[in-house]
Amino acid sequence: MDIEEFVRKKLRENVPEEKIIEEGFKRVLEFKENEEFSLKFIKAVLEEVKASEKILKIKDETLKNLLLYPRAGVKMGEAGVGSRGEGDFFVHREIARIIKSCKSRAIIDSEDQDDAGVVKAKGKYIVAAVDGTHSRLSEFPFIAGFHVARAALRDIYVMGAEGLALLSDIHLADDGDVGKIFDFTAGIATVSEATEVPLIGGSTLRVGGDMVLGERLVSSVTAIGSGDHITARRHAKEGDLILMTVGSGGGTICATAIYHGYFDVVYETLNVNFILDCQKLIRNSLINKVHAMTDVTNGGIRGDAFEISKTAKVSLVFDYETLVKTVNKKVLKMLEELNIDFLGVSTGSLLIICPEDTAREIKRLIDVIEVGYVERGNKSYLLKDGRREELKPKFREAPYTPVKKVVDREPENFEEMKEKIRKACDEAIKKKEFVLNNLLKKRN
Template sequence: MDLEGIARKLPEDKAEKIIEQWLEFYKGKRSINENIAKAIITEVKNSQKFKEFEPVPSGIKAGDSGLGSRGIGDHLIHRKLFQISNKKEEFDDAGIVNNIAIAVDGIHSRLSYFPFLAGFFATKATIRDIMVKGADPLGVIIDIHLSDDTDVSYLFDFEAGVTTVTDFLNIKVLAGSTLRIGGDMVIGERISGGVGALGVINGNPLLRSNVKEGMKIIMTQGNGGGTIASTAIFNGYEDVLEETLRLDELIACKTALENRDEILSMTDVTNGGIRIDAVEISENSKVTFKIDIERFLRLINPKVLKMLEDLKIDPLGVSIDSILLFSYNEDIVEKLSKKGIKADIIGEVTKYSGYPIVSSDGKQIEPRFRESPYTPLKKVIDNISPYTIQEIEEKLTKSMLTSIDKKKKVLKNLKRSFA
């Protein structure tokens, strides 16, 4: 519960009363609660003198824009972030500078109450992101935030989840930060944060922009990660959760890197599923994925696939944590098999046909606003927005430009100071 948010939204008398009620709920009846509520209101009033550093409202909220929901809305937002940071629109898995690959992955939003899993899956994801670019991992960095009422055991469980992966790979936790969410302003038990990874690329990076017409699309079996684990937990599939606690895809990456002369590009089937992966790669390389859907489905862990089918969750629009390899050579399938990694050719890269991805019979596979809804709550919210894509684009652009103006103003003052 964000107590500062209450103080910013409501009149003082109502805000004070509600803040005291929430404090009593989490902290119990204490004489200090009234003074805390008054102090929060005082802080908010004082902070209102600094309006110039508050964002100008865009008129669209994170959920309605699709932020973090791994679909077209999220894709549009990332394009605006590229413009603010002056970064080339590459949509790749990791950043690369001087043959050092760097990536960061946040904790899955639904795993706050399962910190071991949150740490395990975030670490697996960020290491995978640098490995698919051709990097040998050196270590990870951690940023973990606990709410004020979070039991400290959550911190230890999170660290245990992270180091289960790093110990398996024999790499280290290089640095970290441990904080509270909002300090004293946020009460409750939810955790937030992320894990970053860095590694060295020995050879040419396996960029998404390397994907070219005529390449085979090879996919490894997907056992799922944070998304599939959340699906299993919040739909009550106990046997499926165990299937996600595997690191097969990291072994697949390692095997691919041992045969890197045959691999020209790699990525993973995560954010929004193969529907969105194809959009991002198509924008970079001007190609179309032509895939055999039956082969794709056969490479999803059988227990995971059955759960998705039972719950009517689209497997093409959800993170299954497979690895996609792009090569002109089919031999890598056999080499993966010798390492115990199930893999197959699921399709080919063709000249851009007007769509990012089509089935083997030429049927268009369209991207969606959000990833496939995979929990009961997500199914209620559904895969829609009250805004059209054009309206979202307009609101995002207007908001982005005000942020850029703020950046330019402060940067100009900084440069003037050292002229």
């Protein structure tokens, strides 16, 4: 629980301070179990929040604007951020607008909606990616660490780069057991050792410092790599074939399994086959003949196909019957029994887009299934039961836990919501420009 947010919310609702202390004391006591400490703590939080709220009344409008943020009036959950669907993709495109406004440019950045960013240094492509730990794996830190490390490395390898290093960032709430840090790190280290990519450092902090009570784990892993050839999504070409490996999922499939009681499915996810396959492509010089690669994670094949079509300005056409074969049988059985659309969840398959002659070579090197082809257009399609239907993401990825099924709803007016988000993004860009052109220049 975020006790600072609780106090700030109550103050803004004009709740009397004695009531805030009374209720806040009870909430803190639930976690701290010491009455004297809990009372002192809530009073100190109230004192700090009251001081910071005076920002709202300062006369220096420039400073006020600098300290406060532009409010969109749209909540993260309402916008579907992190839910790998239409709402999430839109917000990420807005983030890319802020990055695009910078004068420093990369070879590949967020505007490309790709798996990793790329810059060039001394003739080599330097590739970097950061992945956040699956939010529902807080209580299962080893699995969380394993899958977030593997996900970060996947994002490096699908850009055609060899992994060079891993970095860890872990934030554990104030009441979290320190053992979680070690278990999480061990999960990362397992992937590190299995793929021979060293974990070279990281950061360890608490979520919200003293203010977040409980045991919530929030973390991420960054991967860095280098290569001579980039397999960005935008390089997909008309006439290419689409190949996929069999995927057994990662964090999403683990969360699905755990929160539905299919615990043994977790075993299926514990492998680094994806990365080993990419290493074979690179070390056998086949990567130079591949046009584009990705991992099937961003809202499943629905999301990835949508993003590739949009970025590369081509149509991806998939055969449903062969797509089914790209999902681990035990994982697929679970998804079918739970009535979860496998096209809308992260299955962790390697997706390769390449010319036909290259596809033949790849088939001789690694186990892949030919699932479709690329044609002229700007949408993706699914061939099923003799029909051709558009393959596109929903507002959120397929709901894969009981809670996600409850929150799986579309906004009543998405266009209105998007306009509010755009305006908040515009204001953020204006603030950046103001600081660059005024405050920094005065101080340099």
